[in-house]
Amino acid sequence: MTAIISEETKLRDEIVSVGRSLFDRSLTFGSTGNISARLSNGDMLMTPTNASLGSLDPARLSRFSAEGVHVDGDKPTKEAFLHQCMYCQQKMSGAVVHLHSTYAVAVSILDVVDPTDVLPPLTAYYVMRVGKLPLVEYFPPGDPALATAVAEKAKDSHAVLLANHGPVVAGKTLREAQYATEELEETAKLHLLLRPHKVRPLTAVQKAELLSRR
């Protein structure tokens, strides 16, 4: 019991500090974005709805049972079902981060993207941390149909991009999910910066070699 309490306390504090770090660096703003993390018993902690990621209270995070029932804390994020869908598909995941980070949102609005994989393999770290980024068709935030559409795309990708909305990224740990989300944002920025130029992305062979090391 003591071990579970200290694991939970640590995770609550980590959600708060990751949220603050992301918010302070303008990777999301206002009350946008949400974070969740899983305890070893399968219970989930999630950020409350309408909360700023910059000023979360560890004691007020929403807690769900492993079966997905809200058991305590503030009213959960309206994307709770979407987070649960990510865990269902990405069984090894311990955390999910969703942001409204500007460059990724900008890419999610572009008309000319490959919906099966939105960003090219521009750098090794993008391939290592993200690899593939399918586009999920537009549904309003919190719509159960959005979560269902995410579940479909997350079958073979731990990162997805919601059209006209933003990225959702799962990771084994909260740090992994955070780092992958940041890599995605930087690659979206590079992609937009490079749009007027002829680029030389990594080759299929180089990409496959990086993926084999993960």
Ligand SMILES: O=C(CO)COP(=O)(O)O
């Ligand atoms: O990003 C958001 C919706 O997609 C923010 O919603 P919540 O405030 O309910 O977490």
Ligand SMILES: [Zn+2]
């Ligand atoms: Zn959102």
